[in-house]
Amino acid sequence: MTALAWLIPAALFLGLLGLAGFLWALRTGQFEDLDGAAYRILDDDDEPAAADRLTGENERSKF
Amino acid sequence: MALAIDFDTGAIPAEPRHEAATERVTLAVENLNCGGCMRKIERTLDGAPGIAHVRANLSAKRVSIAFDPQRTGTEAIIASLAAAGFHAADLATGTAGDVDSTDRDLLRRLAVAGFAAANIMLLSVSVWAGLASDMDAEIQSLFHWLSALIALPTIGYSGQPFFRSAQTALKAWRLNMDVPISLALLLATGMSLAQTIRGTEQVYFDASVSLVFFLLIGRYLDQSLRSRAKGAAQNLLGLKSGWATVLHDDGTSERLHARALMPGMRILVPAGERIAVDGRVVSGTSDIDEQLITGETVPRTARPGDTVYAGTLALTAPVEIEATAADDATLIAEIARLMETAEQNKGRYVSLADKAASLYSPLVHALGLATFLGWLALGAGWETALTTAISVLIITCPCALALAVPAVQVAATSRLFKHGVIMTAADGLERLAEVDTIVFDKTGTLTRGEPELTNGAEIEDDTLAAAASLAVASRHPYAQAVVREARARGLDFPSFSNVAETPGAGLSRVEDTGAEARLGSAEWCRVAASTPSSQSASEASLYFISGTGKPPAAFHFTDALRPDAAETVARMRQAGFDISLLSGDRESAVRTAAEAAGITHWLAGRKPHEKIAELEKMKAEGRRVLMIGDGLNDAPALAAAHASLSPASAAEVSQIASDGIIQGSRLGPVIETIAVARRNRRMALENFAIAAAYNAICIPLAVAGFVTPLIAAIAMSASSIVVTTNALRLTTARLKL
Numbered sequence: 001m002t003a004l005a006w007l008i009p010a011a012l013f014l015g016l017l018g019l020a021g022f023l024w025a026l027r028t029g030q031f032e033d034l035d036g037a038a039y040r041i042l043d044d045d046d047e048p049a050a051a052d053r054l055t056g057e058n059e060r061s062k063f
Numbered sequence: 064m065a066l067a068i069d070f071d072t073g074a075i076p077a078e079p080r081h082e083a084a085t086e087r088v089t090l091a092v093e094n095l096n097c098g099g100c101m102r103k104i105e106r107t108l109d110g111a112p113g114i115a116h117v118r119a120n121l122s123a124k125r126v127s128i129a130f131d132p133q134r135t136g137t138e139a140i141i142a143s144l145a146a147a148g149f150h151a152a153d154l155a156t157g158t159a160g161d162v163d164s165t166d167r168d169l170l171r172r173l174a175v176a177g178f179a180a181a182n183i184m185l186l187s188v189s190v191w192a193g194l195a196s197d198m199d200a201e202i203q204s205l206f207h208w209l210s211a212l213i214a215l216p217t218i219g220y221s222g223q224p225f226f227r228s229a230q231t232a233l234k235a236w237r238l239n240m241d242v243p244i245s246l247a248l249l250l251a252t253g254m255s256l257a258q259t260i261r262g263t264e265q266v267y268f269d270a271s272v273s274l275v276f277f278l279l280i281g282r283y284l285d286q287s288l289r290s291r292a293k294g295a296a297q298n299l300l301g302l303k304s305g306w307a308t309v310l311h312d313d314g315t316s317e318r319l320h321a322r323a324l325m326p327g328m329r330i331l332v333p334a335g336e337r338i339a340v341d342g343r344v345v346s347g348t349s350d351i352d353e354q355l356i357t358g359e360t361v362p363r364t365a366r367p368g369d370t371v372y373a374g375t376l377a378l379t380a381p382v383e384i385e386a387t388a389a390d391d392a393t394l395i396a397e398i399a400r401l402m403e404t405a406e407q408n409k410g411r412y413v414s415l416a417d418k419a420a421s422l423y424s425p426l427v428h429a430l431g432l433a434t435f436l437g438w439l440a441l442g443a444g445w446e447t448a449l450t451t452a453i454s455v456l457i458i459t460c461p462c463a464l465a466l467a468v469p470a471v472q473v474a475a476t477s478r479l480f481k482h483g484v485i486m487t488a489a490d491g492l493e494r495l496a497e498v499d500t501i502v503f504d505k506t507g508t509l510t511r512g513e514p515e516l517t518n519g520a521e522i523e524d525d526t527l528a529a530a531a532s533l534a535v536a537s538r539h540p541y542a543q544a545v546v547r548e549a550r551a552r553g554l555d556f557p558s559f560s561n562v563a564e565t566p567g568a569g570l571s572r573v574e575d576t577g578a579e580a581r582l583g584s585a586e587w588c589r590v591a592a593s594t595p596s597s598q599s600a601s602e603a604s605l606y607f608i609s610g611t612g613k614p615p616a617a618f619h620f621t622d623a624l625r626p627d628a629a630e631t632v633a634r635m636r637q638a639g640f641d642i643s644l645l646s647g648d649r650e651s652a653v654r655t656a657a658e659a660a661g662i663t664h665w666l667a668g669r670k671p672h673e674k675i676a677e678l679e680k681m682k683a684e685g686r687r688v689l690m691i692g693d694g695l696n697d698a699p700a701l702a703a704a705h706a707s708l709s710p711a712s713a714a715e716v717s718q719i720a721s722d723g724i725i726q727g728s729r730l731g732p733v734i735e736t737i738a739v740a741r742r743n744r745r746m747a748l749e750n751f752a753i754a755a756a757y758n759a760i761c762i763p764l765a766v767a768g769f770v771t772p773l774i775a776a777i778a779m780s781a782s783s784i785v786v787t788t789n790a791l792r793l794t795t796a797r798l799k800l
Contacts, residue, residue, distance in 0.1 A: 004202070008209065012182060019178040026170055036121030039098020 085115055086132045090141065091298035093150040095124045100149070107147040108140065123294055126151065138306060138318055153320070154301040166290050169283045172221040176276040179217035180269070183210045187269040200262065207259040207266045214268035218252050221275045224282060238424040239417070240465055244278060246428070247271070247456035254449055265450055270457060270775060277783050278465055285469035288476050295485045296724060300715055307332070307339040310383065321373075328386045332377045335538045340386040344369050347382035348566045350539060351375050355714045356695045357647055360506055360514060360622045361603055362539065364567030374695065374714055378538045379566040401671055401699035402720060414490045415747055416468040431456045434766050447768070455765045457775040458758070466783050467750035470790035475743040478794050483726035484708075484736050491722030493747075494706040495740035497687050501635055501733075502678070502704070504692035505646035505656050507712060509628050511728065512693075514540050514603070514620035516548045526616045528556040530607040533570045533582040536562035541605050541620055542570065542582070569605070578610030590615045621655060628660045631730040636661075638734075641686065645674055647696050674700040691733060693717055708733060738798040746793055750786045757782040 025031065095101065101119040104126055108117040113134030119126045128140060137153050144151040186206045193203060222245070229245040232238060251271040258265045309319050310329045321339035324330070329345060332338050338351075350362040353375045362378055365371050371384055431452045438448035476486050486492060503509045519527075531549035534542035535558045549556055562572045569583010581588050588606035605618040635642055644665035646653045653667035666677060678700055681688050690697070690704035693713035698720045701707040707721035718724055725732045761778055764770050770778070 004205075008186075011185060012213075015178055015182050019174060022174045023171060026167060026174070031170075033120040033122045036098070036101055036119065039101060039121065042098060043102055 085129050087127065087129050088137050088140070088153055089125050089127045090137075090144070090151040090153050091125055091301040092119075092144065093124070093298075093302050095119060095121060095126070095149065097121075103147060104144065104149060107143060111135065111140070111143055114140070124298055125154075125294075137320075150302065152302045152305075154297055166283075166287055169224065169279065169286050172224065173276070173279040173283050175217055176221035176272060176279055179213045179221070180273045180276040183213055183269045183272050186210050190266075194264070203264075204259070204262050207255075207262075207268075210266065210268040211256055211259050214252060214272050215256070217272055218248060218275060221279060222248050225275075225278065238421065238428075240420040240424065243424050243427045243431075243456060244274075244465070246431075247453060248274065250449070251453050251457065254446075254453060258446075263446075265446060267450075267453070273780065274457060277780060281466040281469050281783075284473045288469075288473050289489060291480070292476065292485050292487050295480075296487045296718065299485075299711055299718065299724065305337055305339055324386055326386050329383060330386060331381060331383050333381045334377055334379055336377060338371050338373060338375050338377060338384065340373050340384075342371055342384035342386045344371060345383045345385050347380055349380040349382045350378040350566050352378050352540065354506055354512055355693070359648055360510075360512070360540070360652070372695075378540070379564050398671055398695060398698055398716070401675060402702045402716075405675060405699050405703035414468070415493055415744070415751075419467075419751060427456065430762065430766070437766075438768070451765065451768045454768075454770045454775045455762065458761045458765045458770060458778060466786050466790075467754055468747050470787045471743055471746045471750060471793060474746075474790045474793035475739050479723075479732075479736060479739055482732050482735050484723055484732050485726070486723045487718075488722035491706060492740045492743045494687075494722065495689065495737055496744040498689040498706050498737065498740075499639075500641040500643070500681055500686040500688045502643050502645050502681075502688055502690045502700075503660075503662070504690075504694060504697045504700075505644055505648055505653055506622060507693040508691055508697075508710060509644065509660055509730070510622040510624050510656055512622065512712065514544045515623040516544050516618055517621050518617070518619045519548055522616060522618065524552065524554055526607065526609075526613075527552065528554045529580065529609055530582050530605075530616065530618070532556040532558060533562055533572055533580060533607075537564055537570055541603065541618070544620055545582075545605065545618060574610065576611075580608065580610045582607045588615055590617075622652065624656065624659050625728060625730050627729045627731050631734060632660050632662060634734055645669055645677055645700070647671075647674075647694070671696045671699045675703050678703050689737070690721075692721075708736065735798070739793075742793060742796060742798055746790060750789055753786055753789065754782060757785075 092100075092104065095104065098121070101121050104119045105117045108114050108126075108128060113131040115129040115131065117126060117128050126144075130136075130140065141151050141153070186209055190198065190203055190206050192198075193206075225241045225244050225248065228239065229241040232242055248271050251267050251274075255266045255268050255271070305321050306318050307321055307324055308316050308331045309324070310316050310331050316331065324340050328340075330338075330340065330342065332349075334349065344365050344367050346367055348364065348366045351365045351371055352362045353359055353372070355374045356372050365382065370387075371377075371382075434455045435448045435452035438451055439445065443451075472492060475492055479486060488494075506512050516522075527545070527549050531546050531554065534545040534549075535556070537543070559572055562570055564570050565583070565587070567584075569581060569587035571579055571581045571583075571587075573579050582605060585604070585606055588608045590606045590608075603620050605620070607616045607618065632642055642662050642664070644653060644657045644660070644662045646656075646665070646667050647669055648667060650667040653665055657663070657665035669677065674697065678688055678690065682705075687705040690701050690707045691709065692698075692701055692707070693710050695714040695716055697709075698714065698716045701709060701717055701720040708723045708725055709717045709721040711718075711724055711726040713721075713724070723736065725736070757778070761770065761775075765775065
C-alpha cells in the first residue's frame with residue numbers, strides 16, 4: 001500500500017501540471033488567434049523584430 | 064524595441080521612462096483575411112516610427128498595437144495601414160475587453176472542472192473495482208476524502224455560473240434550468256460529503272463534478288458564439304465611424320475621433336467625407352448624400368443654416384458645420400423615441416429553451432420531491448430516499464436539455480458566419496424561423512444605393528467621354544455613374560484642373576476655344592427640363608452641353624437593384640412568403656424598383672412612424688414580419704418587426720436594431736439565413752425530443768431506485784453526446800427553403 005502514498009500524489013501532480021499548463025496558455029493568449037497561428041508557422045521569416053517575439057507574452061495585458 | 068514590456072511579470076524594462084509613454088490601441092481591419100495580410104500588416108507597422116509592437120489577430124480581424132504617443136498617433140497608424148491597402152479603424156474604448164473576459168472566465172472554470180472530473184473518476188474507478196475485490200475500508204475512506212478534497216473547491220468554483228443564475232431567477236420568483244441544476248449539484252455534493260464523514264459507500268462526487276463539466280461545455284459554446292458575433296459587429300461599427308477636422312477659435316485645426324466631438328464644436332467637412340455629427344451648416348453649400356438617413360437617392364443641397372445629420376456625406380463642396388446636441392426636434396431624436404416605443408411594444412420574446420425550462424423545472428422538482436417522500440413513506444431510510452431523489456434530479460434536469468439549444472445554435476451560427484451573415488441577437492434565429500412575411504426597404508437594401516446610367520445605349524462614345532472628363536472632377540453619385548459607364552466602355556477621357564463645381568447645380572469648364580461645357584441639372588444646362596416624354600419620372604437626369612452648339616445630351620439614372628434581387632424575391636415568393644416593399648423614397652422610384660424586383664405590394668413615401676404603423680397592421684393580421692432595411696429611417700421598423708436583418712452598409716443604429724447583419728452585395732444570404740433558422744428550430748426540437756425520450760426511459764427507473772447517481776451521470780453524458788452529434792449535422796446539411 002505504500003505505492004499509493006506516492007502514486008496518488010504523483011497522479012494529482014501530473015493532472016495539476018496539465019491544468020496549470022492550460023491556464024498559463026489561456027492567460028498568455030495562446031487561444032486568442034487560432035486561425036492566425038496556423039499561418040504564422042508557414043512564415044519562414046528568420047529576422048523577427050525583437051518586439052515581435054515579445055508580443056506573445058504581452059497579449060495578456062491587452063485584454 | 065525596448066518598449067515591449069512584459070507587463071504581467073512587472074519586469075523592469077531597460078528604459079523605464081518609456082513605459083508610461085506607451086499607449087495601446089486595438090484596430091479593426093476590414094480586409095485582414097489571410098496569413099499574408101497578417102504578415103504584411105505586422106511588417107508595415109513594425110518599422111514605423113514610434114511603434115513598440117504589433118500583433119495581428121486573424122480570427123478577430125484586429126490588430127493590437129503599442130505605440131509611443133509622442134511620436135505617432137492612432138490616425139497616423141490608420142493612415143500607414145491605408146497606404147498598405149488595409150482599411151482599419153479603432154474600436155470604441157472598452158469594447159474589446161468585457162466579452163472576452165467572460166469567455167476566458169468560463170474556459171477557466173471548464174478547465175478546472177475537467178481536471179477534477181478526470182481525477183475523481185480515477186479515484187472512483189478504483190473504489191468500484193475495490194468493492195468487488197479486496198479494498199479495505201480505510202483505503203476506501205481515504206479515496207473518498209481525496210475525492211471530497213478535489214470536488215468541494217471545484218463545485219464551489221466551477222459551479223458558480225449556475226448558482227448565480229439560479230439565485231437571480233429565484234430572487235425574481237422564477238424557475239430556470241439552473242435551479243434544478245444547482246439543486247442537484249448541492250444535494251449530491253452535500254450528501255456525498257455527509258456520507259464520506261460517516262464512512263459509507265454512498266459517495267457520488269464523480270457524478271456532481273462531471274455534471275458541472277458537461278454543463279459548462281454547453282455554456283461555453285453558447286458564450287463564445289455570442290462573443291464572436293459581438294466582436295464582428297463591433298468591428299463593423301468601428302469601421303464605420305470616422306474622424307473629423309475640428310476648427311478652433313484661434314484658427315488652428317485638429318483631427319479628432321468622431322467619438323470625441325462635443326456640441327458647439329465647429330467642424331470642417333471636406334468634399335467626399337462623411338459628416339460625423341449632427342449639426343448646422345455655418346458656411347459653405349454642398350450637395351449632401353442623405354441616403355443612409357432618409358433612403359432618398361437624390362442628394363439634397365444644404366445651405367448655411369440647414370441641419371445636416373451624422374452619417375450623411377458632403378458630396379460636392381466643403382462645408383463648415385457647428386455640432387449640435389441631439390435636441391428633441393431632430394430626426395435622430397425622433398427615431399430614438401420611436402425605437403424605444405417599438406422595443407417596448409414588442410415585448411420579451413420567450414426563447415425555446417426558456418419555454419422548455421418553465422415547463423420542465425417545476426415538473427422535475429415535483430418529481431424529485433415525490434420520489435423522496437414516496438420512498439420515505441414506503442419505509443426506506445432517508446439516505447436511500449435522498450439518493451434516489453438525487454438520481455432523479457441528475458437524470459432529469461441535465462445536459463441534454465441545457466445543450467439541446469446551444470449546440471444547434473453554435474452549428475447554425477457558424478454556418479451563417481461562413482456565408483457572411485452575422486447573427487447578433489441571441490434569439491434572432493428562433494424568431495427568424497417563424498417569419499412568414501418579408502418587408503424590404505428600397506434604397507441600399509433592395510437596390511445597391513448607387514445610381515446607374517439607364518440610357519447608355521443612346522449616348523455616343525465621344526459625348527460620353529466629353530461628359531466624363533467633366534464628371535471625373537465630382538463626387539456626385541450621378542457624375543460618378545457617368546465616369547463608371549465611360550470606364551466600362553473603355554473610353555479614354557482627359558481630366559482637367561479647371562472644372563468648377565456649383566453645388567446643387569452642376570459642373571462647368573471653359574475650354575481653350577472659349578466655349579463653356581456644362582454637365583448638370585436641366586436648369587444649369589439651360590435645357591427645358593421636362594422635354595423627353597420617354598423618360599419615366601422615377602429616373603433622375605443630368606444634361607450635358609458641349610458649348611459647341613451640339614444639342615444637349617441627356618443622361619438618365621436609376622438606382623439599380625442588387626444583382627440577385629429579382630431572383631431572391633422570386634425564390635422567396637415560391638417558398639410562400641408574402642413580400643412587400645416599404646420605402647421612404649418617392650412613389651415613382653419605388654414603383655420602378657418594385658416592378659423590377661417583381662414585388663406587387665409596395666408603399667412609398669413612408670416616414671419612420673408610418674413604417675411602424677404598416678408593420679403593426681401586418682402584425683394585427685397575424686403575420687410575423689421579417690424587416691430588411693439599412694437606413695436610419697428604418698431603424699424603428701427594424702426594432703418593431705418580429706425579426707430583422709440589415710446589410711453591412713447600413714447605418715450604425717440600424718445594425719444595432721436588427722438581429723443580424725448580411726455582408727456582401729447579394730441578397731441571397733437572406734434565404735440561406737431563413738433556411739438555417741428553420742432547420743435550427745427543427746433540430747432544437749429534435750434534440751428536445753431525444754432528451755425527452757431519454758427521460759421517459761430513465762425517470763421511471765430512477766424513481767424506482769434502479770439508478771444510482773453514478774449511472775445517472777453516465778447516462779446523462781451519453782445523452783449529451785447524442786444531442787451534440789445531432790446538432791453537428793446542421794453544419795453540413797443541404798438546406799432548401
